[in-house]
Amino acid sequence: MIEIENLTRKFGDQVAVDGVSLRVEDGEVFGFLGPNGAGKTTTVRILCCLIGKTSGSARVGGYEVGKDADSMEIRKLVGLLPENVGLYNELSAFENLDFYARLYGVNEQDRRERIERFLRMLGLWEKRDVPTGVFSKGMKQKLAIARALVHNPQVLFLDEPTANLDPESSKTVREFILELKKEKRTIFLNTHNLDEAQRICDKIGILKTKLLTIGTPQQLEASLWGRKTVVQLDEVNDSIIKAVTRLGPKKIVVEDSRLVIDVVDPSKENPIIIEAIVSAGGRIQFVTERTPSLEDVYLKTVGDNR
Amino acid sequence: MKLSKSWIVASKDLKIFRKKKGVVYGVVVFPLFVAIGLPLVLRFAGARSGGIPAELLLRLLDAFSFFFIIPAATLPTVIASYSLVGEKVERSLEPLLATPITDGELLIGKIIAAFLPPIAAIFASATLFMVLIDQVTRNTLGYLYFPNWTIGVVLLLTAPLSAILSVLLNVIISSRINDVRSAQQLGTLVVLPFAGIYVSAEVGILTLDANNLLIISTVLLAIDLFLFYISRLTFRREEILTKWK
Numbered sequence: 001m002i003e004i005e006n007l008t009r010k011f012g013d014q015v016a017v018d019g020v021s022l023r024v025e026d027g028e029v030f031g032f033l034g035p036n037g038a039g040k041t042t043t044v045r046i047l048c049c050l051i052g053k054t055s056g057s058a059r060v061g062g063y064e065v066g067k068d069a070d071s072m073e074i075r076k077l078v079g080l081l082p083e084n085v086g087l088y089n090e091l092s093a094f095e096n097l098d099f100y101a102r103l104y105g106v107n108e109q110d111r112r113e114r115i116e117r118f119l120r121m122l123g124l125w126e127k128r129d130v131p132t133g134v135f136s137k138g139m140k141q142k143l144a145i146a147r148a149l150v151h152n153p154q155v156l157f158l159d160e161p162t163a164n165l166d167p168e169s170s171k172t173v174r175e176f177i178l179e180l181k182k183e184k185r186t187i188f189l190n191t192h193n194l195d196e197a198q199r200i201c202d203k204i205g206i207l208k209t210k211l212l213t214i215g216t217p218q219q220l221e222a223s224l225w226g227r228k229t230v231v232q233l234d235e236v237n238d239s240i241i242k243a244v245t246r247l248g249p250k251k252i253v254v255e256d257s258r259l260v261i262d263v264v265d266p267s268k269e270n271p272i273i274i275e276a277i278v279s280a281g282g283r284i285q286f287v288t289e290r291t292p293s294l295e296d297v298y299l300k301t302v303g304d305n306r
Numbered sequence: 307m308k309l310s311k312s313w314i315v316a317s318k319d320l321k322i323f324r325k326k327k328g329v330v331y332g333v334v335v336f337p338l339f340v341a342i343g344l345p346l347v348l349r350f351a352g353a354r355s356g357g358i359p360a361e362l363l364l365r366l367l368d369a370f371s372f373f374f375i376i377p378a379a380t381l382p383t384v385i386a387s388y389s390l391v392g393e394k395v396e397r398s399l400e401p402l403l404a405t406p407i408t409d410g411e412l413l414i415g416k417i418i419a420a421f422l423p424p425i426a427a428i429f430a431s432a433t434l435f436m437v438l439i440d441q442v443t444r445n446t447l448g449y450l451y452f453p454n455w456t457i458g459v460v461l462l463l464t465a466p467l468s469a470i471l472s473v474l475l476n477v478i479i480s481s482r483i484n485d486v487r488s489a490q491q492l493g494t495l496v497v498l499p500f501a502g503i504y505v506s507a508e509v510g511i512l513t514l515d516a517n518n519l520l521i522i523s524t525v526l527l528a529i530d531l532f533l534f535y536i537s538r539l540t541f542r543r544e545e546i547l548t549k550w551k
Binding site: 011045048049050051052072075076078080082084085086087088089090091095099100102103104105131144147148 | 311314315318321322325326396397398399400401402403404405406407408543544547548
């Protein structure tokens with residue numbers, strides 16, 4: 001659905017996006033992570049045909065980004081939630097959505113049905129005739145998402161959809177995105193919120209002008225370090241460490257009364273490790289696996305590329 | 307280019323203007339003041355001096371007709387600045403530009419929105435002005451002075467072309483200005499050449515008859531075409547999103 005090949009965008013001498021290549025499949029939720037100024041918004045603007053690219057190629061829904069004849073088709077195909085919601089404060093929620101639906105050429109009956117559906121889904125139906133100038137940030141954000149959907153786009157670009165929202169509004173927006181995911185829409189999500197990315201996205205890319213890494217959340221987590229088994233003991237002594245060391249060339253770290261052991265296949269290795277520790281007189285409280293969080297991956301990846 | 311899309315943008319802007327009382331008053335008050343104020347001035351001046359001589363009255367009436375060009379040149383500034391700088395301030399341009407509308411359709415929509423209300427206000431007030439003036443001057447002149455060619459050229463050519471000039475100038479100004487009031491203040495400078503023409507008429511350098519107004523309108527048309535070309539260059543998605551300050 002979205003294919004990007006060596007995409008580059010420069011503003012004067014400054015490179016905003018540098019040779020990015022990635023692919024987002026139909027119905028996939030792709031999370032684009034990266035610090036401020038990493039080029040996430042620029043990439044989205046290029047893909048929505050709002051600004052041009054310097055070099056490389058990109059296709060959205062089979063249409064070529066940057067080709068005049070295809071730009072209009074891409075705009076019909078995509079819905080955009082920009083970083084700043086940009087609603088018309090004097091117009092009501094209904095009027096805001098109706099204006100955009102008309103621009104997309106949605107007929108009157110479909111307009112009414114869709115606007116009602118989305119406003120009800122987002123809990124804004126009762127406020128449909130209220131000018132959006134008096135809406136809270138969360139309400140505005142929800143309305144802007146509805147605006148991006150009013151023409152029933154197959155591809156959605158959401159730029160920081162939960163930025164500056166309170167936890168309750170963030171939850172509503174996240175749940176709404178998950179609803180959209182169930183509808184098999186392709187979603188391109190720019191976010192700083194790692195927890196959100198982990199919960200929602202099928203695939204994640206970390207960008208810092210260049211695409212630093214890409215994969216499923218599980219792949220990224222596994223890529224940071226291998227698997228680790230954590231054994232919590234009453235106390236750790238030399239005989240226990242020697243007993244585990246004798247099992248093979250494993251990296252063992254002692255953290256207070258805890259052993260952190262690198263493993264390749266926990267289902268086979270853990271019972272042997274436990275047996276060795278018990279034989280050495282160790283009293284085990286519990287055994288668990290330590291996995292890196294997406295935050296660990298993000299900080300390591302971005303930190304390594306400073 | 308689909309004008310229906312331009313009209314969707316224009317009607318949205320017009321709906322917003324109707325909800326901004328300051329804009330409505332700004333557009334209505336000045337033309338109404340000209341329409342009612344000038345006939346009243348003539349009536350009271352005539353009453354005090356025992357009647358204005360017909361020759362002076364004719365000169366005054368032609369000059370009064372020209373007064374409708376002033377609001378045509380200034381009032382679109384009020385609206386255009388809200389329409390363009392307002393969108394910029396509210397950051398509503400990006401979602402708008404993401405829709406399947408061409409830059410030209412959007413620009414035309416903005417021009418229509420800024421053009422229609424002042425022109426409607428000017429036409430309505432000019433009609434009232436002509437009725438009142440005819441009432442006041444009928445006895446002195448012995449005939450109905452309005453409508454005539456001069457006001458016809460003013461209303462159908464000079465005023466609309468002045469309004470378009472004002473809107474286009476505002477499009478260009480809006481690309482560099484981030485504040486509605488500054489855009490309005492800069493935009494109103496467009497009145498200066500028209501004030502110059504009026505003063506020239508008052509000191510006898512030129513007469514504001516239909517022929518001269520046709521020449522002025524032709525010059526305005528040429529300026530409008532040039533400004534439209536510049537506006538098209540300024541009003542491009544990429545420019546708006548990356549270079550508009």
